[in-house]
Amino acid sequence: MRKYTPKDNVQGKSYYTDRFWVAPRVPREEVEEGSHFETVVNALGSQVKESYIEVGQLVVHIDASENFAVIKTLRDECGYKQCSEQSAVDYLAQDGEFELFYQLLNHAEAKRVRVVCRIKKGEAIESIVPLYKSANFAEREMYDMFGIKVNNHPFLKRIIMPDDWEGHPLLKTYPLHGDEFASWYEVDKIFGKEYRDIIGPENRDPAKVERYDTKRFSRVGYEVPFGADISEGEKEQAIEYSETILVNYNAGTKQLDERK
Amino acid sequence: MSQQPNKLTPFFENLNFERDDNTMVINFGPQHPSAHGQLRLVLELDGEQVVKAYPDIGYLHRGIEKMAENMTYNEFLPTTDRLDYIASTANNYAYALAVEKLLGIEAPRRAQVIRTMLLELNRVISHLFFLATHALDVGAMSVFLYAFREREYAMDLMEDYCGARLTHSSVRIGGVPLDLPAGWLENLAAFCDKVDYEVEHTYEALLTENRIWKMRLEDVGVISAEEALSWGCTGPMLRGSGVKYDIRKEEPYELYSELDFDIPVAETCDSYGRYRLYMEEMKQSTRILRQLIPMYKKTEPRLMAHAPQYISAPKEEIMTQNYALMQHFVLVTQGMRPPKGEVYVPTESPKGELGFYIKSEGEPYAYRLKCRAPSFFHTGLLQEILVGTYIADVVTIIGTTNIVFGEVDR
Numbered sequence: 001m002r003k004y005t006p007k008d009n010v011q012g013k014s015y016y017t018d019r020f021w022v023a024p025r026v027p028r029e030e031v032e033e034g035s036h037f038e039t040v041v042n043a044l045g046s047q048v049k050e051s052y053i054e055v056g057q058l059v060v061h062i063d064a065s066e067n068f069a070v071i072k073t074l075r076d077e078c079g080y081k082q083c084s085e086q087s088a089v090d091y092l093a094q095d096g097e098f099e100l101f102y103q104l105l106n107h108a109e110a111k112r113v114r115v116v117c118r119i120k121k122g123e124a125i126e127s128i129v130p131l132y133k134s135a136n137f138a139e140r141e142m143y144d145m146f147g148i149k150v151n152n153h154p155f156l157k158r159i160i161m162p163d164d165w166e167g168h169p170l171l172k173t174y175p176l177h178g179d180e181f182a183s184w185y186e187v188d189k190i191f192g193k194e195y196r197d198i199i200g201p202e203n204r205d206p207a208k209v210e211r212y213d214t215k216r217f218s219r220v221g222y223e224v225p226f227g228a229d230i231s232e233g234e235k236e237q238a239i240e241y242s243e244t245i246l247v248n249y250n251a252g253t254k255q256l257d258e259r260k
Numbered sequence: 261m262s263q264q265p266n267k268l269t270p271f272f273e274n275l276n277f278e279r280d281d282n283t284m285v286i287n288f289g290p291q292h293p294s295a296h297g298q299l300r301l302v303l304e305l306d307g308e309q310v311v312k313a314y315p316d317i318g319y320l321h322r323g324i325e326k327m328a329e330n331m332t333y334n335e336f337l338p339t340t341d342r343l344d345y346i347a348s349t350a351n352n353y354a355y356a357l358a359v360e361k362l363l364g365i366e367a368p369r370r371a372q373v374i375r376t377m378l379l380e381l382n383r384v385i386s387h388l389f390f391l392a393t394h395a396l397d398v399g400a401m402s403v404f405l406y407a408f409r410e411r412e413y414a415m416d417l418m419e420d421y422c423g424a425r426l427t428h429s430s431v432r433i434g435g436v437p438l439d440l441p442a443g444w445l446e447n448l449a450a451f452c453d454k455v456d457y458e459v460e461h462t463y464e465a466l467l468t469e470n471r472i473w474k475m476r477l478e479d480v481g482v483i484s485a486e487e488a489l490s491w492g493c494t495g496p497m498l499r500g501s502g503v504k505y506d507i508r509k510e511e512p513y514e515l516y517s518e519l520d521f522d523i524p525v526a527e528t529c530d531s532y533g534r535y536r537l538y539m540e541e542m543k544q545s546t547r548i549l550r551q552l553i554p555m556y557k558k559t560e561p562r563l564m565a566h567a568p569q570y571i572s573a574p575k576e577e578i579m580t581q582n583y584a585l586m587q588h589f590v591l592v593t594q595g596m597r598p599p600k601g602e603v604y605v606p607t608e609s610p611k612g613e614l615g616f617y618i619k620s621e622g623e624p625y626a627y628r629l630k631c632r633a634p635s636f637f638h639t640g641l642l643q644e645i646l647v648g649t650y651i652a653d654v655v656t657i658i659g660t661t662n663i664v665f666g667e668v669d670r
Contacts (some may be wrong), residue, residue: 012330012625014594023622026362026601026606055361055603081489084606085632089619103604103617103632107489107503109508114604134492137640145325160318169326176323176330 008093009172010123028052028059036109040078044070057112064100064117064199069125071102071115075131080104080113086139090172096121098148102128124149145170164189283311294397294655296667301642301658305651313646313654315639321668328629332595333359333433336626341427343614343631343667347386349378349418350609351609351667354430356618357513358605359433363599365567370559371435376515377448377552378421378430382543384455386610387542391463394535394659398476406462414449420444433596434571435564444564447552452546459542467535477532481645482656484529491644492637495612496541497661499525500534505607515555521548531660570596595624604632611635611662633667 003104031037031051037058038110041051047070061087062070066252074080087105095118102115119125127150128135140159147168150156160163166181167174181188183204188196204209209217212231224230284305289295298319304312328336340355341348342482350468352636353375360366367375392407407619417463420441430436467473483493488501493540498505508516524532564571572591573584612634619628625645638661646654 007537012332014597014624016594021597023597024599026364026599026603026620028601039270049452054601055605057604059602082492084494084613084615085604085630087617087630088462089628101602103615107510112606114602132642133487133490133644134491137636138492141636148542158537160321162318167324174326176326 006093007173010175011172012159012176026054028054031058034112035181036106037113040074040113043073043077047073055121057114058059058114059118064119064123064125064155067100067115068128068131071104071131072129074104074113078113079106079108081107083128083134084112085137086128086135086142088142088148089117090146090170092121093172099146100125100142119148124151126151127153129153147171156160279323282306287656290316294658296663298395298656298669299639299658299663299665301646301654303646303651303654309653310646310649310651310654311312313643315642317639317665317668320665322499323668324670325629325631328357328626330625332624333598333626334595335422335435336629337431339427340428340631342411343481343670344386344609344664345426345635345666346389346613346664347382347610348387348426348428349430350607350614352429353379354605354609354614355616356431358603358618359598360464360565361605362601362603362618362620363433363567363570363596364599365434365437365565365570366613367559367565368562370439370556371563371565372514373552373559373667374436375431375554376519377549377556378418378428378436379514380548380552381414381417381448382428383545383610384542385411387545388414390538390610390659390662391535394656394662395473397655398473400467400470400473401602403463403466406458406466410455410458413454415443417451420447430562434567435562437563439561439563440556445556448549449553452549454544455542458569460540464539464658468539474532477530477535477652477660478528479530479532480649480653481531482529483641483645487641487644490570491641492639493612494634495526495608495610496537497612497634497638497641499524501529501535501668502527507606507613511606513605513607515552518555519548519551531656534660541629542544557626570598595659597622597624609634611664612638612666614667631667631670633670635661635663635665635668636670638663639668 004074029052031041031053037053038059041048041060044060047066048060049063049155052059061071073114075128082105083102084105087101089101091132097118098122099116099118104113106112107138125148127139129139136154137159139153140156142148143156144158144160145168161169165180184196187199187204214226214230226233286303286305288300288301288303290300295301298317300316300319302314302316303310322342324339326461327339331339337352337355342350353504380404388407388411392404392411395403395407418428419425419428421444422428422438483497483501485501485503488503493501502525504523504525509523521544524537524544526537568587572578572588573581577584578588598620600620602617602619604615604617606613613632614634615632617625617630617632621627641661642658645657649657
């Protein structure tokens with residue numbers, strides 16, 4: 001029986017994992033009393049579902065519907081004046097959800113907070129562009145890469161992929177080498193879909209090596225004339241060396257390398 | 261008569277280039293020499309004044325974040341060279357540091373000294389490249405030639421160390437692969453003297469009080485501190501707006517907490533201030549490099565961290581001890597398995613805050629890797645600061661943002 005390969009996550013996987021392997025976890029620390037991070041957690045109050053410190057940064061889990069209010073509090077009351085990064089992680093295969101994170105920076109305290117929330121597939125998230133203009137590009141990239149809709153974004157449009165692209169490349173269901181649409185993108189666009197048969201799938205494979213093509217591929221170990229037909233098997237060609245020796249290194253008696 | 265879309269003219273040019281009013285729409289790039297690679301900037305002009313600017317990116321998209329999900333941690337490291345290809349060690353290092361934080365390991369002292377040296381050398385390379393291209397964009401041809409001459413010396417040093425001039429891959433997760441070759445430190449000291457001399461006597465002498473240079477740069481591309489923070493500006497763009505924040509100083513990594521250096525800040529918020537800032541940063545980099553040379557001599561020769569679960573043993577152990585060989589075999593064929601968890605590690609690359617967010621599920625492949633590239637956010641800023649400027653200043657402003665499209669499109 002053929003082995004079943006899951007279709008909901010087609011990314012790289014380890015070919016072997018020990019049966020008894022249990023992955024450890026990066027230690028999570030409690031928020032210390034009297035620290036800067038405690039004032040942050042207190043300022044957010046009941047909006048915080050879970051909070052801990054991981055590798056020196058505060059991680060705050062919140063409800064996705066409250067993202068704007070939480071980040072506004074962080075900006076106005078806790079001094080987080082910059083949104084360094086904003087993106088998503090695809091957990092559709094496991095939970096049917098996306099995990100979104102906002103990476104915020106407080107310059108005065110030199111502290112960083114990551115706000116994490118989860119949304120279901122097909123749900124939209126509120127834009128934080130009114131708070132941080134840097135989210136303009138970041139949210140567009142998230143929409144482009146994951147297809148997550150952002151409400152009230154000023155110009156939600158694909159940013160990196162072409163406007164007429166189908167599919168969202170960073171989803172776990174999207175293969176590394178692209179899907180069928182990706183491989184025919186230029187052909188469909190320039191010549192039309194009916195040209196797919198004329199061009200043929202072999203010409204869409206950039207790694208294709210034509211076995212009998214002596215025009216574009218040289219043959220290692222065999223000297224074949226340019227354009228010769230070798231589909232019926234190739235003739236044994238004697239390797240010819242040039243008769244004229246330009247520099248005969250064997251003839252002279254002079255020692256070139258003085259160390260020898 | 262507007263252009264009709266047909267099969268041979270793809271419809272991504274679906275802009276109306278001819279208007280009834282007085283504005284004109286032009287494409288700046290993606291092949292414009294001053295577009296710093298692959299920036300396509302759609303500008304709506306009223307006479308020579310920009311009414312609307314729309315940066316269109318994605319022409320250099322290679323899916324590096326996607327590749328990260330399909331490569332083991334060590335396999336991915338050379339790919340990071342292709343992010344900011346002007347200063348590839350900065351990318352290698354930022355990635356290696358993020359993975360090290362995830363693993364909870366620290367590089368040995370000698371590796372830290374070498375890494376800090378390479379990072380600062382890269383900063384000089386990158387800043388010289390900035391100066392050269394920026395001056396060329398603005399019209400100062402000779403500065404380009406002088407700056408590239410010094411950049412060659414720096415790249416020779418990189419070549420002596422790791423064999424590559426542009427895509428270094430000179431940092432490994434857990435340390436560095438090689439010790440410094442003989443005579444390298446002497447060459448580095450000579451290079452520092454050379455750069456200091458040239459910065460003061462060539463570049464600054466040519467440009468700082470140059471009337472044309474000042475007319476082209478002063479009060480061009482003014483970014484207030486609030487705007488810079490809101491748009492996510494980092495590095496020289498943020499310090500050029502009067503915000504004194506350098507990750508090397510505020511959230512120190514490697515040896516920066518032990519080193520003595522200043523953070524220059526420009527209060528004028530314009531392109532000229534940023535140019536002065538870059539010059540000052542180069543001087544600070546050579547100051548750091550000079551302090552590192554005696555530090556190197558006091559270190560033990562170990563180059564890679566000792567963490568047998570994640571990092572292969574030194575070659576002599578692999579060749580002599582069976583268990584080290586077995587572990588090396590597993591690490592090469594399967595890849596290291598970091599613990600579950602997520603980490604975001606910021607570093608100060610020559611362009612700004614370069615951070616890697618890594619989400620690990622305990623597999624040899626990262627579950628998600630997000631590269632926070634400074635140039636991406638600086639490109640976003642263009643849509644606001646270009647409005648109201650003249651077309652001649654557009655080139656100056658793009659040059660001063662110092663964007664590199666390898667890391668904008670990723």
